[in-house]
Amino acid sequence: MSRQLALSAFRVGNGVLGYTTRRIAASTRRTFSSTAQRKKEMIYFSKASSQELDDVLTEIRRKIVLPAYLPQPQRAKIYAKKYEKKLQSDPVTIEVDREVFKFRYVDPYSGVPSTKRILFRALDLFSEPADFDNLRPLIEGLAAANRKLSVETLAKLVRVVGTKGHIYKIVELARSVKRTGFKLDESETVNEVLHFIQMKAVFSDWDPAATEKALRWAEIVVDLLEEEDHQPTLKKKDGPPPPGWLPLPRDPMVLLSPLHLAAALALKQGAEAEADVVDKVVKYATKIVLLWEEDKALRQTQPAALFKRGGPFLYISESRNNKFVKLAAPWLYGLNAAVKVLQDQGPQHSELAAQLQKRRDNLDAEIQEARKTASGEIGEVTWRQVFEGENVRQGEQEDGVKVEDKTVEDGNS
Structure with a gap:
């Protein structure tokens, strides 16, 4: 699913990319870098109980959550193979909460994690009570990145968290549905x-x-x-x-x-x-x-x-x-x-x-x-x-x- 989203972003942005290319040709002062102050509230993870979990959460934030803060044209660029060399020296740049992030080319096939796989990879590493404080920002981050979770995935999420004794954290996700989805x-x-x-x-x-x-x-x-x-x-295919x-x-x-x-x-x-x-x-x-x-x-x-x-x-x-x-x-x-x-x-x-x-x-x-x-x-x-x-x-x-x-x-x- 994550790869499809990345490819979709590339396809949607094709027209914009063409326009951007013409603008670059017309002006040598134009660069790929741009700084934008986004209105979205940034997702942060607290310190986890293990370095391995910290690394997984960092990967989720870097490869899934942060690209969602880019405007569509810039998000399309980082998945476009033809801009790989240019982005290496002139990355797309964005400022969020006065923090600057730089994005270079990402292969939409191998560089974008599977949402389901990396979600449960993180949850499997949740062990200490403090780890579960990261559950809400994790789900909020996926929602902000428009990563949709299937019914089966949501049910498994409930089972994993419930089995580990933190079912009330799941209810809190539902109470904040506007942010968590x-x-x-x-x-x-x-x-x-x-x-x-x-x-x-x-x-x-x-x-x-x-x-x-x-x-x-x-x-x-x-x-x-x-x-x-x-x-x-109600989905049309389902009927009443x-x-x-x-x-x-x-x-x-x-x-x-x-x-x-x-x-x-x-x-x-x-x-x-x-x-x-x-x-x-x-x-x-x-x-x-x-x-x-x-x-x-x-x-x-x-x-x-x-x-x-x-x-x-x-x-x-x-x-x-x-x-x-x-x-x-x-x-x-x-x-x-x-x-x-x-x-x-x-x-x-x-x-x-x-x-x-x-x-x-x-x-x-x-x-x-x-x-x-x-x-x-x-x-x-x-x-x-x-x-x-x-x-x-x-x-x-x-x-x-x-x-x-x-x-x-x-x-x-």
């Missing part, structure tokens, strides 16, 4: 973010403070889905959504995440459960019951056409049962907890509890069937982490990271 407009991206937020609570053994924090961040995600900047862009399609803010698979966290928190608080936490359990349970018909499996709440190749739910189709089990295990735990919370609230919520129990039973049957044919390990690892107690979670957390990394790479996650 990180949109919550695809089911896979949203549910991966919510999954790792829930796992924060799971790995704390649903500690009240950690679970309350996770609930707060999950609700931030759900609220962001309503914002204009996160609305999906099929009948029965539920948008992300009304998708039970999305709402099950905050329900899980609210219910788990209410259970931990016990008889002293805060009224607003119980109210949240009631709120999300009510929405889910209204949106999820009692005789349907969870995946049947969305039209079947959306689970086919090219559809937004292919990632949890029957051919991807491993991923479905991974995501659905915390949802089932949450339904168990929510039913108990509602039952404990007395007869005023008994009907809602009974209705939620039916959905809970449907999901349990769906998960158990999916476990039989799931290809991969992360689904079972997550199941044990959620349902088989604190000792299992502590013993397998590190192993789970390794399995996650493996399944991300082989596409079975």
Whole structure:
């Protein structure tokens, strides 16, 4: 993709280059060098935990981010072979934030890094908490350079950062969507973010403070889905959504995440459960019951056409049962907890509890069937982490990271 962008910049600039060449011929005082004060805010990276990571971030800044600050005609020049010798002695120059940068010829085939490859090369080197402070400028820089990340790349980005324990940094990217371009407009991206937020609570053994924090961040995600900047862009080739399609803010698979966290928190608080936490359990349970018909499996709440190749739910189709089990295990735990919370609230919520129990039973049957044919390990690892107690979670957390990394790479996650 990066090479295509570079070549595109060269093609778009051909006319301008011709005009520039004529101007050079007409005036011996004209040079390639020019200084421009750009209005874009410069991207800076902080000191990383290793020299190797510092070098990768420097390469990203130099070869991807900084060229985006050049006006189009000058950007086209640095990728044009015919100007290689001239640029060697008279480079394109630009000033940003009173810092001067010089650009010489760059081979658009070998000199421009692959966006996806260098992004994950950097992320693989993120290890210390301070390294993750560079995540936002990294994504902002790619956005400023108009480097588009595919749905698959964004989902993998979430998995890598979430597995390393910094999922809230991802939510911050979404909150700053105007600068980062990180949109919550695809089911896979949203549910991966919510999954790792829930796992924060799971790995704390649903500690009240950690679970309350996770609930707060999950609700931030759900609220962001309503914002204009996160609305999906309808592509002409896709046509209108099929009948029965539920948008992300009304998708039970999305709402099950905050329900899980609210219910788990209410259970931990016990008889002293805060009224607003119980109210949240009631709120999300009510929405889910209204949106999820009692005789349907969870995946049947969305039209079947959306689970086919090219559809937004292919990632949890029957051919991807491993991923479905991974995501659905915390949802089932949450339904168990929510039913108990509602039952404990007395007869005023008994009907809602009974209705939620039916959905809970449907999901349990769906998960158990999916476990039989799931290809991969992360689904079972997550199941044990959620349902088989604190000792299992502590013993397998590190192993789970390794399995996650493996399944991300082989596409079975």
